[in-house]
Amino acid sequence: MSRIPSTQALRALECFARHGTVWGAADELNLTRSAVSHQLRLLERDLGFALFNRVGTRIELTARGRAYAGDVRGALSAIAGSAARNAGHGLSGSLTVSCTPGFAAFWLAPRIGGFRAVCPEVDLRIVTPRRLDDVSNPGADIFIAFGSGAMQGVEVELLQQVEFAPLISPVLANRLGGIEAPADVLRADLLHLGDTADWRHWLHAAGLPQSAADKGPVFSDMNLVYAATIAGQGISMGDVLIGNAAMEAGQLIRVGDVRITSPDAYFLCTPPQKAELAPALAFRCWIVDALPQRKRPAAQ
Structure with a gap:
């Protein structure tokens, strides 16, 4: 093809590749599902090769479509990065x-x-x-x-x-003799931010009694929660995004694989x-x- 596809169509493809559904892409792009579907059809027509397989009422990317979507993601990231680097000039x-x-x-x-x-x-x-x-x-x-x-x-x-997951310091994990399974969190104090709702949600997802959330101190500020967690005072229901640096530094460990998505x-x-x-x-x-x-x- 000689002309470059529309940016909107490329964004629709990149979003679809990440979400796996038209409605997920539409939600992120703040468009209707029919608008996203239309952009994807036009893109496939303009490219001249199949991006999607039709499975009943669903569509999924072909191998070639996944490869192309990966290239598009890299190109869009490069454009965004260039904008960020040059946005403040002058x-x-x-x-x-x-x-x-x-x-x-x-x-x-x-x-x-x-x-x-x-x-x-x-x-x-x-x-x-x-x-x-x-x-x-x-x-x-x-x-x-x-x-x-x-x-x-x-x-x-x-x-x-935001996703939440239990976070614990290596010091407390060693003191408890290791902590891996979701039920192991019940052997320590649970640390709360504001109320016990997040822990109750996680305990339910992990198949554990929600009443276990009733123990442990409640803090008014996330900084206090993380300070207590790093000091080995208990296990917190941590924001995975902002807790990532502490996990990479070895200050905190995520317990198990059960996560909850915050409303x-x-x-x-x-x-x-x-x-x-x-x-x-x-x-x-x-x-x-x-x-x-x-x-x-x-x-x-």
Whole structure:
């Protein structure tokens, strides 16, 4: 073929390859299922080779389709990376980011040098709200909030879905004589953030009694939960995204393979009057590129 396929069609293919369903791709792209199906049909026609096998009412990628989707993902990532690297060229001014404490401490702060590298002249300020879904600070230019996505008075974009899993320090794991099976968490205190709901959800998914969630201290801040976990005071229901650095550093270990998908997620929220601010646009471009693939995990 001589012409380049539309970017929208390529994005539809990349999303379909990750989700495996048209509805999953439509959900992420904020399009109707019929619109995504139409883009995929046009792309297959323009390419001149089969991207999909039809299985009843479902479609699945052919081997050639999977290979092409992988190439498309690499190309789109390269474009996004180039945008992030160049977004801040010549920018100045100030940017105040309101970010939930756990995300700020364990994900954003260790990586903020990446944004400074592309926007060195932007005066950056990071603040934390009292509530995880609070987007009311009039001094903030952009918010990273955690909640249902029903934030009022701001433009809301899904930033990252969240999975939870039990996390334990190696010190406590050794003290307990090893911990591998889900039932092993019952031999230690369970650490809670705000309430016991996340542990109850996980215990149910693991086939364990939910009443076990009634033991252990409750903390008001994720930083306190992680501090207690790393210090070997118990097992926490950890956000896999922000706990990843501690796991890679050997400070925390994930217990078993059972994960739960949180009904809430991280959202990037922008007041309409600040949506076109150049530093805010550059920050949005940078963080979207820096985060892992924003795939919606399958429900447990």
